[in-house]
Amino acid sequence: MEENLSKTLSAFSIVFFIILAISLFFMLYDKNIETMNIVNVNLSNRGAVYQTKSNQMAADIVSGAVITGSIKNGLETDILVDGMSVNKSTSPDIFDFSVIDNDAMYSSEYIFNKLGEITLVKYLKR
Secondary structure, three states: OHHHHHHHHHHHHHHHHHHHHHHHHHHHHHHHHHHHHHHHHHHHOOOOOOOOOOOOOOOOEEEHHHHHHHHHHOOOOEEEEOOEEEOOOOOOOOOOHHHOOOOOEEEEEEEEOOOOOEEEEEEEEO
């Protein structure tokens, strides 16, 4: 009798697990279709692919502190700060840094020669 009970319990548990597996498959299949539809809708949306932080400065805007630092570290090209010319050979020891407002923002414009080398950088206070 124990043998028959054991076989019966084994058969019922096998049937139970098969029914459970089939039910779980169909439940997850429905969720999979729903998820794929959401992904397809979001992929076909023509929104922004990449968005930057709005508080970042543009590439052509620098602070006065950057200009001061570049003069102190030695210039690679001549620069023009608000109409005042600074040669690349200018010594930082004799330069009057009071003409540059370290807290202000400056727009920069690069002047190139025919070979594509930078010959002058113009900084204008914004």
